[in-house]
Amino acid sequence: MVYPIPPEIERVLVTQEQIEQRVAELAQQINQDYASVERLYIIGILKGAFIFLADLTRHLTIPHAVDFMALSSYGKTTVSGAVRIIMDVREPLEGQHVLIVEDIVDSGHTLNYLTHLINNRKPASLRTCVLVRKQRNGIDVTIDYLGFTIPDVWVVGYGLDYADRFRTLPYVAELKREVYSAK
Numbered sequence: 792m793v794y795p796i797p798p799e800i801e802r803v804l805v806t807q808e809q810i811e812q813r814v815a816e817l818a819q820q821i822n823q824d825y826a827s828v829e830r831l832y833i834i835g836i837l838k839g840a841f842i843f844l845a846d847l848t849r850h851l852t853i854p855h856a857v858d859f860m861a862l863s864s865y866g867k868t869t870v871s872g873a874v875r876i877i878m879d880v881r882e883p884l885e886g887q888h889v890l891i892v893e894d895i896v897d898s899g900h901t902l903n904y905l906t907h908l909i910n911n912r913k914p915a916s917l918r919t920c921v922l923v924r925k926q927r928n929g930i931d932v933t934i935d936y937l938g939f940t941i942p943d944v945w946v947v948g949y950g951l952d953y954a955d956r957f958r959t960l961p962y963v964a965e966l967k968r969e970v971y972s973a974k
């Protein structure tokens with residue numbers, strides 16, 4: 792299906808085909824890296840990760856469980872980057888091989904908070920898988936499996952939103968500046 796491009800979109804940064812190919816490559820790498828592990832515990836961070844997580848996990852051939860966390864960040868424009876858990880995972884993470892799946896690393900506050908939080912629960916291992924990382928000065932967080940590096944612009948699609956819109960676009964696109972600067 793040819794998906795219409797909404798008028799609020801400036802340009803497509805990562806196409807549907809590029810995403811499909813990269814997601815398959817990342818999954819193949821994860822399959823190899825965890826080939827000898829009894830079970831991988833995958834945590835998708837809501838809401839943004841739901842599409843990436845669904846596509847990625849359907850390429851996995853290793854035993855795995857899927858769970859979710861939902862977070863809320865206070866004042867995204869402030870430097871504090873404070874984060875609050877709205878919904879937690881269902882299992883204790885001690886001794887588990889954990890993979891965090893995120894749609895985007897922007898300032899890095901969220902992933903930084905999450906890795907500290909989960910490490911405190913004493914998992915057997917912890918790695919991170921992120922679809923896109925913005926090219927900007929932020930917290931230096933480790934991304935073990937990265938899809939794409941993108942420019943520091945407002946992006947939507949493939950899970951990413953603007954005011955909860957555009958999450959289900961099949962590509963990652965730059966939003967027109969006038970859409971978010973008019974508010």
Ligand code: PRP
Pocket residue numbers: 836837838839840862863864893894895896897898899900901902952
């Ligand atoms: C987005 C994204 C990451 C976070 C990254 O979530 O899904 O969790 O921001 O930004 P950071 O690197 O600056 O911390 P958001 O708070 O927009 O919630 P959502 O996923 O529900 O849209």
